[in-house]
Amino acid sequence: MLAVAGVSVVGLFLLFCFIGPLLYSTDQTHTDLTQVNLPPSAAHWLGTDAVGHDQLGRLMYGGQVSLLVGLAAGVLATVIGTLWGAVAGYAGGWVDAVMMRVVDAGIAIPALFILLVVSAITSPGTPGMIVILGLVSWLVPSRLVRAETLTLKNRDYVLTLRATGGTHGRAIRRHILPNSVSTIVVAATFQVADAILLIAYVSYLGLGVQPPQTDWGGMLTAGLTAAYSGRWWLIVPPGLAIILVVCAFNAIGDGLRDAFDVRGRG
Known part of the structure; x- marks a missing residue:
């Protein structure tokens, strides 16, 4: 049930972010100073921001960046980690020792620290952020796949x-x-899930994707000051979106892990 609930939430957000703009068209490139910081209304369902952008439309476009970067970076990190862990675990001996020392050294340095430093130096766009996130996030998957490989390589079908x-x-x-x-x-x-959190945090600090693009973390940054003035619609929707999507992916992971464990025991 966890996985089903998680998939449902992720599916709804994908529809909201990628199909929603086709049904709810807004101008996210030009400013309109006559429509600044308006509260939610029939004309603007989630109000407007400090430059007159419709918040609902911005939430959709920001979600496209957050989800695209999160999904792509997560897949890239998993691919790199899988290949690294499989080779290390299968080779064994000194090859495994050297490769895993590299992993241990990388884990000793927080991924967020590396991400912040590289982002501050390069000011990457969306493709660059995907690559950077993938390159700093592959370490944990590599250890998981290595552990699995150490068991599998001694199975009869591999030895045969x-x-x-x-x-x-x-x-x-x-x-x-x-x-x-x-x-x-x-x-x-x-x-x-980790990649979506990381991109949100980096963008919150102003080092993520740059205007006119935005993501949910960037929306939090833009709305933080205004939120203290009671303009809650600038910070609650993107914050809630991040929480829901991250929890949904974690629920999918927990549900799949439980399902695979039951199947393995059966």
């Missing part, structure tokens, strides 16, 4: 393939990775 002349690459492609799908999928859902 090796005994009949199969290459290491073929063993990883045909047996290690397919039998690690449950671990990989669960890791990916948590990575997406």
Whole structure:
């Protein structure tokens, strides 16, 4: 049920962010100083911001960036971590030792710190943010996949393939990775949630995607000062969206992990 609820929430947000603008068209490029900081009304369902942008439309477009970056960065991190962990676990010996020392060293440095430093230096756009997030977030998936690989590489079907002349690459492609799908999928859902939180935090500090683009974290930054003046519609919707989406992806991960555990025990 957790996974179903999470998928439902994520699906609704995807429809809201990517289909919503087709049904609720707004101008997010030009300012309108006659429509500044208006409260929610029939004309503007979530009010307007400090430059006259419709908040509901901005929430949709900001969600496109947050979800796109989160999904893409989560997938990229999972792919990198999966390949690294599979090679390390399958190779074993000194190769495994060296590769995992690299992972340990990376984990010792907070990903958020690296992300903030790189973002401050490069001021990346959306593609750059995806790459940076992916490159700082692959460490945990690599450890999970390595642990799975250490178990799988001693299974009879892998040993049989090796005994009949199969290459290491073929063993990883045909047996290690397919039998690690449950671990990989669960890791990916948590990575997406982490990536959405990271991009929101970086944008909140003003180091994420730059205007005229925005994301939910950038909307929080823009509305923080105004919120103290009672203009709650500038901060509550993006904050609530971040909480709901992150919780939804975590629920998907928890639900899938429980489902795979039950199947494994069965």
